[in-house]
Amino acid sequence: MATLTVPSAVPSASEDCEQLRKAFSGWGTNENLIIDILGHRNAEQRNLIRKAYGEAYGEDLLKALNKELTSDFERLVMLWTLDPAERDAYLANEATKRWTSSNQVLMEIACTRSANQLLHARQAYHARFKKSLEEDVAHHTTGDFRKLLLPLVTAYRYEGDEVNMSLAKTEAKLLHEKISDKAYSDDDVVRVLGTRSKAQINATLNHYKNEYGKDIIEDLEADSEDDFLALLRSTVKCLVYPEKYFEEVLRSAINKRGTDEGALTRVVSTRAEFDLKIIADEYQRRNSVPLTRAIGKDTRGDYEKMLLVLAGHDEA
Amino acid sequence: MALPNGIEALDKAFSGIGVDEKSLIDILAKSNDEHKKSLRTGCPKLFTEDENGFERLDQSYIKNLQHQFNRFRDAVVLSLMHPWERDARLIEEAIKKGPKHYNVIVEIACTRSSNQLLGARKAYHSLFDSSIEEDLATHIQATERKLLVALVSAYRYEGPIVKEDVVKSEAQILYDALNNAGENNPLDHEDAVMILATRSKPHLQALYQHYNKAYDKTLTQDLEEGILKDTIECLCTPEAYFTRVMEAAVEQDADEESKAALSRVIVTQKEGYVPNKIKDSLSGLYKDFMLGLIASRDVEENNS
Numbered sequence: 114m115a116t117l118t119v120p121s122a123v124p125s126a127s128e129d130c131e132q133l134r135k136a137f138s139g140w141g142t143n144e145n146l147i148i149d150i151l152g153h154r155n156a157e158q159r160n161l162i163r164k165a166y167g168e169a170y171g172e173d174l175l176k177a178l179n180k181e182l183t184s185d186f187e188r189l190v191m192l193w194t195l196d197p198a199e200r201d202a203y204l205a206n207e208a209t210k211r212w213t214s215s216n217q218v219l220m221e222i223a224c225t226r227s228a229n230q231l232l233h234a235r236q237a238y239h240a241r242f243k244k245s246l247e248e249d250v251a252h253h254t255t256g257d258f259r260k261l262l263l264p265l266v267t268a269y270r271y272e273g274d275e276v277n278m279s280l281a282k283t284e285a286k287l288l289h290e291k292i293s294d295k296a297y298s299d300d301d302v303v304r305v306l307g308t309r310s311k312a313q314i315n316a317t318l319n320h321y322k323n324e325y326g327k328d329i330i331e332d333l334e335a336d337s338e339d340d341f342l343a344l345l346r347s348t349v350k351c352l353v354y355p356e357k358y359f360e361e362v363l364r365s366a367i368n369k370r371g372t373d374e375g376a377l378t379r380v381v382s383t384r385a386e387f388d389l390k391i392i393a394d395e396y397q398r399r400n401s402v403p404l405t406r407a408i409g410k411d412t413r414g415d416y417e418k419m420l421l422v423l424a425g426h427d428e429a
Numbered sequence: 430m431a432l433p434n435g436i437e438a439l440d441k442a443f444s445g446i447g448v449d450e451k452s453l454i455d456i457l458a459k460s461n462d463e464h465k466k467s468l469r470t471g472c473p474k475l476f477t478e479d480e481n482g483f484e485r486l487d488q489s490y491i492k493n494l495q496h497q498f499n500r501f502r503d504a505v506v507l508s509l510m511h512p513w514e515r516d517a518r519l520i521e522e523a524i525k526k527g528p529k530h531y532n533v534i535v536e537i538a539c540t541r542s543s544n545q546l547l548g549a550r551k552a553y554h555s556l557f558d559s560s561i562e563e564d565l566a567t568h569i570q571a572t573e574r575k576l577l578v579a580l581v582s583a584y585r586y587e588g589p590i591v592k593e594d595v596v597k598s599e600a601q602i603l604y605d606a607l608n609n610a611g612e613n614n615p616l617d618h619e620d621a622v623m624i625l626a627t628r629s630k631p632h633l634q635a636l637y638q639h640y641n642k643a644y645d646k647t648l649t650q651d652l653e654e655g656i657l658k659d660t661i662e663c664l665c666t667p668e669a670y671f672t673r674v675m676e677a678a679v680e681q682d683a684d685e686e687s688k689a690a691l692s693r694v695i696v697t698q699k700e701g702y703v704p705n706k707i708k709d710s711l712s713g714l715y716k717d718f719m720l721g722l723i724a725s726r727d728v729e730e731n732n733s
Contacts, residue, residue: 239543245583269547309563310559
């Protein structure tokens with residue numbers, strides 16, 4: 114469930130554009146107005162606003178935002194304004210360039226989006242970067258990481274609920290064997306995680322737990338230093354219980370000394386219009402404090418305000 | 430009332446690709462019992478003398494006849510179906526039938542546009558309640574798996590932009606994979622598979638040209654028949670690939686699969702030259718249909 118709230122009477126795109134233009138003009142910037150408008154519009158509405166802004170003022174709204182805003186607030190607003198497909202393409206492209214946590218972002222996008230959402234991201238990638246997502250991932254990752262990530266980003270998983278129980282049994286056994294042999298990047302492990310439907314994987318992992326007494330995640334904790342194993346664990350979580358995965362990312366981002374704004378921005382901007390409510394519930398369950406309160410304590414200024422608006426916290 | 434050319438005509442009616450329905454009607458409708466007997470005795474390919482005093486039909490030939498008579502029907506179905514369903518069903522069939530049919534998977538994955546391939550993947554979900562990649566990965570154990578799964582999962586960029594320096598370095602990588610690998614199967618060469626499975630077609634075609642110039646031979650020249658050769662041909666020189674498939678259909682000892690490929694190629698390809706020797710080997714309604722399809726694409730080409 115989304116945390117984004119949109120007013121019941123939404124101004125027209127051109128009215129919104131006028132207001133945004135006003136927010137940019139004169140001395141300084143009226144950040145509150147920007148938050149008020151963009152923070153309460155869904156993807157379709159934001160697209161219309163961008164289009165109208167371009168037509169009215171001959172400039173891409175995103176460029177204007179880039180000029181007027183700074184730092185974490187700017188990045189959050191910029192990412193939020195993009196529609197989900199473009200946002201995922203942007204984040205994925207960025208992830209093929211940077212060093213740390215880039216594999217995680219690629220995996221996160223590939224595994225927590227629906228088959229069609231991932232597809233749209235790939236289409237947006239073509240349009241924006243004039244290449245395919247997979248060729249960049251292939252070019253910029255190596256070894257076991259590439260072996261796992263390529264199938265993940267190119268999958269078009271079946272999305273039905275049908276599950277083959279005997280297949281689940283066979284594949285649970287197969288996974289158990291490979292894991293016991295520490296063959297974590299084995300072809301079959303990659304095949305199961307990279308091609309099966311989420312429902313099928315879920316059934317397989319349930320069977321794994323019933324048959325072997327342990328959650329597969331536990332069996333993948335052999336080496337806490339092993340980055341590939343960490344990615345594999347996250348992959349499993351993203352595929353079968355994404356809200357737990359996101360809760361962990363948020364918790365770690367908030368608790369980290371100084372806050373990991375990158376992760377916080379990414380999770381809030383990418384999930385606000387999908388399942389941030391469910392993630393927030395999970396957060397509260399685990400940490401006994403509402404997500405919005407934790408965000409409020411850990412961030413400041415316009416960045417904090419925008420995060421809270423997107424997380425559904427309405428200031429009185 | 431014996432028709433002097435009955436036996437020859439009968440043989441001819443069944444010998445092409447497709448069946449000459451008109452000829453068969455002409456021969457058989459007017460045949461009396463005696464004439465039919467002389468037809469049977471004159472066709473040792475179809476009939477052998479049974480010890481109990483009758484000319485017995487060769488059962489294995491019946492299968493061949495079935496294929497021949499079904500050719501028109503199959504081509505109609507292929508032509509009528511939505512291209513996405515058609516391609517999804519072709520892939521599913523190829524997976525079931527085994528290694529000799531993997532070239533069909535390569536053909537579809539590599540010669541369709543990005544959106545057409547995507548459509549096939551969607552249709553596959555609807556038709557078979559699973560994804561192409563999971564079925565491929567499950568049914569194919571051997572080295573071919575990596576390449577095939579990767580090809581089918583691609584959503585290639587379709588613009589013209591090509592980076593020359595990348596073309597050069599990747600031509601080198603492919604050269605190493607194909608020539609210096611020694612014991613190693615090029616299909617196991619991860620970088621080679623990545624290049625073929627992720628790069629855009631314009632990029633790969635530029636790579637093909639560059640390789641030719643740099644190493645004085647084509648990418649496929651030294652390759653054995655198989656999916657690697659098919660892949661490179663389909664991506665870089667599709668016309669050569671399709672011509673090869675069509676010519677295989679009319680060879681002396683062409684098997685049923687090669688002949689069936691003819692329908693697939695003519696029905697699914699909107700352009701490309703069909704050599705006269707191919708057209709001449711067709712028969713009956715099937716021939717009319719194929720020639721009609723070929724003619725309408727020539728019209729489109731002339732109009733464009």
